Amino acid sequence: MGFLEIRNVTKAYGNVEVLHHVDITVEESEFLVLVGPSGCGKSTLLNMIAGLESITGGEIAIKGRVVNKVHSSKRNIAMVFQSYALYPNMTVGQNMTFGLEMHGVPKPERDRALADVAKLLQIDHLVDRKPGQLSGGQRQRVAMGRALVRNPDVFLFDEPLSNLDAKLRVDMRTEIKKLHQKLRTTIVYVTHDQIEAMTLSTRIAVMNKGYVQQLGTPKEIYDTPANIFVATFMGSPAMNILPARVAMADGRPQARITDAEGTERLLPFSQSNLAEWEGREILLGIRPEAITDPEGADRKSTNIVALANEVGVTEPAGSDTYVTMTLSGKDVIARMRADASVAPGEVFNFAVNMEKAVAFDPKTEERIKP
């Protein structure tokens, strides 16, 4: 049995169901990230775990205890809000110990807990300040500190980094990850930033329109997305999706596509069961980093295919150069090494790593599993 179990949970506002039959099990000291586009129900699910929203159907259990009817203060959870939600009239220290005070913890013990956590987060010099006198990053730390002093069973984070500037966000991301590795706490973390999801989590639940689309490790989600939504939502730039027809050649299934000039090309699949799809349309998914210059191709791959095609636009991005081209009438993005010499308009010899290619059923948009 899991540490935190979400069993067949639904949420409805009036007649509108915004969460449909969510099933997630979180093990102790796991870092689960709920990720999805705006309005998909991430915050709603988190608030239900926190006890701030009622549960319409199903049940949520923490450490084996069903908490549907348990008040949030009795669930032994702590939450970090997007706006930090620091009490403006209290000092940092009072903010952090308010929860302990409400739970009747005596003052000396509160002070000890405060000192420990403040030291851990390096905010010990700030405890007498008011939240209004702190920078965004400091407020963020205090908000985390307030959650930490409670020593809860489950930490809940609702987009805690979205109010920080890009640089600070990356720093705090690392810091949260470090903290998790050090304290081994159980965390449920909401974000709509897929990079945050990939970097922080031990497992990811990708959500869309109130459904959990896929639940898995970052690698599973990235390499074997369950459907087109997950494939295009996770990863930046997004996975290239292009229509292709399955044909048999050299005894293996191949994706028949057209290049920029309209000439037919064959890309051999590594996935053998696609033979069943011979003659039918599929959607071929290739990540930008699987289309490279020959020198940049993955040496460990057993299925690198050469593909000459006209270069559309090149976008040097410092660490890489992105190249846009046309395949099967779609814009396709390829990721070159930064110093690959590609010029717009010329025909370039790309290397496609077909080992990483995935195929989707165009009707259901589900991935065709091997």
Place this chain on the structure above:
Amino acid sequence: MSAASQDTAVSTGRVTRTFLYLVLILFALFYLLPLYVMGVNSVKPLSEITGGNMMALPQIWTLAPWRSAWSTAQIGVEPTGLKPYFLNSILMVVPAVAISTVVGALNGYILTKWRFRGDTWVFGLMLFSCFIPFQIVLIPMAVVLGKLGLAGTVSGLILVHVVYGIGFTTLYFRNYYAAFPTELIRAAQIDGAGFFRIFWRILLPVSGPIAVVSVIWQFTNIWNDFLFGVSFGGTSQPMTVALNNLVQSSTGVKEYNVHFAGAILAALPTLFVYIVAGRYFVRGLMAGSVKG
């Protein structure tokens, strides 16, 4: 706010500024004139008023009119001065302001942070109560006070003013608390604070500006009210009614100097409240409309 006015002051030329100040001084004089007239005439003997210039400074300075207004002037049939009525007013206004402000704060808290089905309707109806003219409620109120046995008492007046004021105070606090982030309430709930604890520890400490608005508004309205006082005051009439009786008495000589002193006495408490709390007043009214 002050930064913005400094900006404009810097960019305006000298001539315009002088002109602006002249106009402002003129207006100020215009508004201060009545106060001046009341002031100087309340410290002269009556003969100086009836016999001469209202605008002149007194030739003989005297505090007799003040003493008379306070403790010996004929109010109705009794020569009690305004003192007992002043006390009545204080006894009425302090609890009425306190109760209506506290109830308004609680209402605002509930209507924004503990929302329930139909809460907008409840608020709409309370808002509606702000637009009900005094005259309409006179008879129903008289009946209610009679049934409660509060007719003609200070408690009755307090009840009337609380009921009438709750609409306004609720409006103030609701709008103020609407801008207060709900996430803070949720954080406090997770921290284990209950309904009153959240109100007391989280919300009230930041309610200063709007509480000042509510207090000033309620104080001025209740202190200056005449209609409810005269209708329901009975034997415990407030200052306003007494002042009217003093000024309107048709017997004897009209002691203008005493009247002036009485009028100033009646205005003093509101003046006091404005001076003490006034600078928060504007700040409170602006709160919520501007972020930060």
